Amino acid sequence: AQKITQTQPGMFVQEKEAVTLDCTYDTSDQSYGLFWYKQPSSGEMIFLIYQGSYDEQNATEGRYSLNFQKARKSANLVISASQLGDSAMYFCAMREGEGVDFGNEKLTFGTGTRLTIIP
């Protein structure tokens, strides 16, 4: 089974509208972390937001928020008031085994969603 599933290969959204990018995950660990990265056409990987499995509040970072629904194993990224510069590939990723002293285990990525903002 896929550990990270992103079901939207591509999305087109009007500028200034909000957009939700879907991500579901599969793990048997109780402690894990979820990440979103942005990859513009330049190819860099830019960290956007992090959610820990034990965090009670949904993470927010400026215009980005993470809609974390633990029972449904979903971690959707919400971008408010989209801008032309938001056009990029977006990857959801998971790190299992959180909370260990040297717990920086590997990230497992989804296949990504290509977001295009229309002026």
Add this chain to the structure above:
Amino acid sequence: GAGVSQSPRYKVTKRGQDVALRCDPISGHVSLYWYRQALGQGPEFLTYFNYEAQQDKSGLPNDRFSAERPEGSISTLTIQRTEQRDSAMYRCASSNTLGQGRTDTQYFGPGTRLTVL
């Protein structure tokens, strides 16, 4: 430097040649990761280090791939006897595990685009 750097940015080589890809992590970062990203896919884990110790190399595809980080800073990923299927973007990331590590983020370098002819 301010971020993770990788060199070369582009590498074209002939099948059968060896290549060495270099990663210079963010200064002071303890952990260093290597990933490979095929076109249209997300990055896939290859291996990672804490300081100079290789902690996990389960993602290395076969024994032609190896990595080292002898002084706990710069790392080199070496691919011997390259094959066309090795063509991909090779990305390095680093993170700081001096804290509890739960929220340590992996910061990625720009990648090395490898093309094997």
